[in-house]
Amino acid sequence: MIAQADLDALDPQVFARYLNHAGWTEREPGLPASVWELDAEGEQFELLLPLDRSFRDFRARLWDALRTVAIAEQRDPEAVLRDIAATTVDSQHFHLLPDFPTGKIPLVDGSAALYGVRLLMTAAAEWAFRRLNASGGPGQRANGFVRSVQLVAPTPGSFVITTQIPVINEIPRQFLAARTPLEQSSINRNIVLQLHRAVSATHRAAGESLRTGDIAPFVERAGQGVTADLCEAVTAIGRRQPFELRFSWAQSLPVNVQSPRLRFDRQVLRAIRDAAPQLPGHDAEQDVRLVAKVVQLDRVDQGFGRVSLLVESSDGGIPSRARLTANLPPDLYNVAVDGHRTSARLVLTGRLRGDHLSLVESMTLLSG
Template sequence: MIAISEAEFSRVKDLATTSLLRYLRGRGWSPSRNYGRGQLWELPVTGDSGEPYEVLVPLDRTPRDYADRVADLVETLSVVEARSPADVLREMSLPSADWQFLRLTPPGPAGTVPLTEVVPALAGLKDLMTSAAAAEASPEPQPVQPAQKPQLVKDHVATVRLDQTRVGSYVVAVHTPLPELPSQGYLFDDDTRSEPFARRVSRRLYAALVCAREAAETSLRDDAVADFAPYVPGGLSANLCEALVRIGGDEGPGFSLDFTWSSDLPMERPTERIRLARPQLTALDAGAKDLRARLGNRDMTLRGSVVRLHRELPHGPGAVTVAGSFEDRDRGRLRRVRMTLDQHEYSKAAEAHRRGDEVLVQGDLTVLGSAPRLENVRSFVVRRVSE
């Protein structure tokens, strides 16, 4: 057993009993017997019919030997988990959080990964968190998410923390802190359980990964690109598929994702490991392209200026050309986009052309080539130069 250092011992006395219990619950321990100011907790031995692991947890911080009892607990856990006491103590000190573990399996020595693989994997992991948060923040999940994300999504992704790597090939650990919860760990509103946004995002991410795996397996089974659209309500999107492909790299063998949920907000049922091998990632890449081709051009927002007007009669609908760029794609590439507007909107376009005002047009992009068009125009907004 590795003894706890003096520097670490000076920190254990500051650990609250709630932190000790949260850590144990989150790793599968459960209470078995009470001993006055202490409680015995057990952990079943996986794949073994022998006696479970046991630890004695101090429940009262007032005795002088509280720090000694916590130090004993930390040292025992470090043996059970094959980790250093410092790592165990550090995680005990963290606030309540949901964890995800990305397990990469690159060739080479265990515990290492080529730099050229881990950098895009981390970028893909950020995109994965962003797509899950965007799906949860949207009134209705979208097959292709807009490039501009709400501030709520940006704020959430900023809270996600990258932790130390774990033993087992190359495991990237990330966690999302949860806000402080009532002592019972639940919130009720009109008899309906509510959860903080951070937990809802983690749930959405897990559901989307299950959908992605099922959609990919359907494609492989049918030997054709499956229709991914039915999985969109679960959180699947072209963005999420592209993030998964990016994590896997160009020729990587695949990866897996595990979820550990904060014991302060227990899940109704356990969640399984999500594995995605190279064939599944190839199928997800094709599915993402299909989603973008079929559904990615809806509700596009064009920002620009009116450069051409034409109609056959003095009144009624007319053809308008706007020179501008789409906010959600092509990195601001300038295009001339044609559209047909009704009499009211055409009059607004004519006035914007006369004054040189900027316009914002929302509709469905039907042709993305030399002659792009916006159909089903739902919004035509004029922004005066003086605004």
């Protein structure tokens, strides 16, 4: 239940910015109230946003507007109010749609979706850091960014994975090349904007691909961050169920971006899944053979896992002490676990793209 004090603290102008970002259209602006409309997949919504606090029914009309937004977004009014009032974080809401009772999801399905969310954050961050000419390697910077992402408890009556990304007000100069044109914004905000841009472009490409029957719409949007990594992350989230994605933005750092809800149904997810293997990654792939140690393990779903490697030597020109990542199937992940437990070196062969092993063909413990 929303406290009266929380409702009284809600600024109608902040509410209006939220509506604009969420895809609502202001039809009748002006005092003492404005009329807003939303077309959500053929369903029409309309609300009256009160602007003059001196009116006797101001609080009741504000509550009605808040409740209408909650119905349109299929969320509780309390969750909507938290997003509107958020001042320091950008939020992403992944509404999972499993064939399961409301508010529940099988453990395996939920963990697979969470892993996909992590991959999605990593893919967007690596792309952004490449464009920012980040020092220290985009992979390392991306891992640091992912560690800053916060997971919010699901709200009652739904299964929504909500992630929040703190807005940092300064951009350290050493992260950027002098020629990089950026607005006065944070590194984290630029990554979230890239995430929104790339996911929206992927969604549009999937719709066009379903109509044309080829992957050209994906290839044409490569410059917006539509890559194999990002497509694989999206399909990982929807591997077991459709989902919807919605963005909301920190009110302390307003952004002129409309963010309507994106629905990834089974047809859209199939188009993205089919396109992913045919898309280029961030960098050209190369065959490699290297000797490395496992420095970090992260088991995810059904024995699959992600590892971080510290390179000692290679046949492919990879510098010593470079850090690489790899996603491994259960048999190879078990080898990585043994190597980490015994501090043994591993010999790996596979294909390298950037600082990620997109394919590991073999992994053996190096004796001696």
